[in-house]
Amino acid sequence: MGxxxxxxxxxxxxxxxxxxxIEHKKPLQPREKVFHSGEAFTSIYAVxxxxxxxxxxxxxxxxxxxxxxxxGEIFGWDGLADDQYQNTAIALETTSVCEIPYEKxxxxxxxxxxxKKYVMKLISREINADQKLxxxxxxxxxxxxxxxxxxxxxxxxxQQKRSPTRLWLPxxxxxxxxxxxxxxxxxxxxxxxxxxxNLLKVNKKEIExxxxxxxxxxxxxxxE
Amino acid sequence: MGxxxxxxxxxxxxxxxxxxxIEHKKPLQPREKVFHSGEAFTSIYAVxxxxxxxxxxxxxxxxxxxxxxxxGEIFGWDGLADDQYQNTAIALETTSVCEIPYEKxxxxxxxxxxxKKYVMKLISREINADQKLxxxxxxxxxxxxxxxxxxxxxxxxxQQKRSPTRLWLPxxxxxxxxxxxxxxxxxxxxxxxxxxxNLLKVNKKEIExxxxxxxxxxxxxxxE
DNA sequence: CGCCGGGTTTGACCTCAATCAATAAGGCTG
DNA sequence: CAGCCTTATTGATTGAGGTCAAACCCGGCG
Numbered sequence: 001m002g003x004x005x006x007x008x009x010x011x012x013x014x015x016x017x018x019x020x021x022i023e024h025k026k027p028l029q030p031r032e033k034v035f036h037s038g039e040a041f042t043s044i045y046a047v048x049x050x051x052x053x054x055x056x057x058x059x060x061x062x063x064x065x066x067x068x069x070x071x072g073e074i075f076g077w078d079g080l081a082d083d084q085y086q087n088t089a090i091a092l093e094t095t096s097v098c099e100i101p102y103e104k105x106x107x108x109x110x111x112x113x114x115x116k117k118y119v120m121k122l123i124s125r126e127i128n129a130d131q132k133l134x135x136x137x138x139x140x141x142x143x144x145x146x147x148x149x150x151x152x153x154x155x156x157x158x159q160q161k162r163s164p165t166r167l168w169l170p171x172x173x174x175x176x177x178x179x180x181x182x183x184x185x186x187x188x189x190x191x192x193x194x195x196x197x198n199l200l201k202v203n204k205k206e207i208e209x210x211x212x213x214x215x216x217x218x219x220x221x222x223x224e
Numbered sequence: 225m226g227x228x229x230x231x232x233x234x235x236x237x238x239x240x241x242x243x244x245x246i247e248h249k250k251p252l253q254p255r256e257k258v259f260h261s262g263e264a265f266t267s268i269y270a271v272x273x274x275x276x277x278x279x280x281x282x283x284x285x286x287x288x289x290x291x292x293x294x295x296g297e298i299f300g301w302d303g304l305a306d307d308q309y310q311n312t313a314i315a316l317e318t319t320s321v322c323e324i325p326y327e328k329x330x331x332x333x334x335x336x337x338x339x340k341k342y343v344m345k346l347i348s349r350e351i352n353a354d355q356k357l358x359x360x361x362x363x364x365x366x367x368x369x370x371x372x373x374x375x376x377x378x379x380x381x382x383q384q385k386r387s388p389t390r391l392w393l394p395x396x397x398x399x400x401x402x403x404x405x406x407x408x409x410x411x412x413x414x415x416x417x418x419x420x421x422n423l424l425k426v427n428k429k430e431i432e433x434x435x436x437x438x439x440x441x442x443x444x445x446x447x448e
Numbered sequence: 449c450g451c452c453g454g455g456t457t458t459g460a461c462c463t464c465a466a467t468c469a470a471t472a473a474g475g476c477t478g
Numbered sequence: 479c480a481g482c483c484t485t486a487t488t489g490a491t492t493g494a495g496g497t498c499a500a501a502c503c504c505g506g507c508g
Contacts, residue, residue: 059444064359080348124304130354135288137361138405181362220283
């Protein structure tokens with residue numbers, strides 16, 4: 001079975017070289033840590049199955065969620081600048097991740113230009129994702145934030161060839177609210193409101209998107 | 225005169241190799257573009273003197289400021305992921321920047337490991353800065369946001385060996401408010417309030433920090 | 449010098465989301 | 479199965495910050 005961690009356009013031999021470095025860790029239990037804030041940076045991680053959240057604690061000890069990662073997505077770049085992870089990353093459910101030692105990845109990049117190029121793309125995608133989140137947080141209403149999150153999940157599930165309309169949210173309302181800069185109550189109310197408008201069907205963590213078009217309009221345009 | 229664009233720990237010969245690639249562009253007029261959203265990504269830029277803002281436009285055409293860059297800081301990484309800049313970058317005042325062609329930087333990185341390492345640090349610093357902004361936007365009051373911005377400027381001026389207490393804000397109130405996810409009026413009011421509390425002296429774009437300690441407390445702790 | 453015109457400040461009011469509080473719905477454990 | 483604890487929903491109220499509007503300030507220019 002081919003390695004699914006880094007979907008590279010490299011040939012068999014190169015893939016083999018890559019595979020030998022990548023550690024396929026045993027499945028993580030829900031709430032189990034991948035790495036914690038302050039730990040020495042050694043590796044980046046790819047989600048193989050399940051899901052992961054990253055978060056940091058503010059001065060008051062409140063948790064600020066900074067990202068959700070789904071299968072095929074990479075996390076851990078936040079450790080590179082200062083050689084230690086800024087965030088803590090934990091599994092949201094039973095999850096398996098690939099550990100990719102950064103040192104090895106660098107060496108491999110020296111040998112195989114395609115890999116180096118790909119690594120740069122991966123890092124800069126994190127920048128773009130963060131900037132999209134900044135724009136969402138800075139200038140949008142609660143409805144727009146929630147709608148955007150659901151659409152983002154939908155798109156990312158589609159990339160995994162999974163249904164983009166029936167989604168299962170692996171994180172709690174509280175984690176969603178932290179990520180979006182809202183309160184649990186507001187998230188709950190917005191989901192309720194969107195359901196009442198027949199854009200969604202909400203059942204606990206199962207969400208069915210009934211009217212993607214309308215959701216998109218709502219997410220991007222001025223309210224109503 | 226030594227090159228100030230990339231403060232690297234490299235020897236004279238290496239520095240020379242680097243210098244020959246870097247284009248010291250003629251000074252930019254206030255409001256002049258460095259690059260615009262959608263333009264093909266070719267280079268990153270270092271601020272030499274003056275200041276730069278980067279921003280994107282949302283679906284309604286409203287401007288969302290995503291960063292302010294001061295002398296010694298690097299911008300333009302947002303273009304790497306998709307080979308085109310996501311943001312537009314313009315000079316906030318008369319500004320000079322160094323253009324550093326990314327292709328050349330990569331080649332140089334192959335020859336000089338110290339440079340490659342440094343480039344990675346630079347990119348990942350952008351990630352950390354963005355994540356700090358995310359945390360600021362998601363979980364903080366207007367006062368905390370404004371105080372944090374002022375402190376950030378103060379720290380960055382200190383890095384340039386400039387006064388960390390007397391700052392001149394090169395951007396408008398409107399640009400600050402966009403960056404912090406507030407309105408112009410709120411920014412203005414908060415600055416007024418901080419002045420009344422004798423933490424600041426505000427005179428148009430000149431800000432004097434009178435009580436850094438108190439500002440820091442205010443920025444990190446729960447209000448009052 | 450006096451008249452614009454942008455940016456900024458200040459004031460009055462209102463609204464959206466936070467807060468406070470109560471209830472409901474599961475999931476575990478004994 | 480009862481009891482408990484965590485998470486989610488729903489309701490009532492409050493308040494921080496947004497909106498609208500007016501005044502102000504200052505630089506440019508006829």
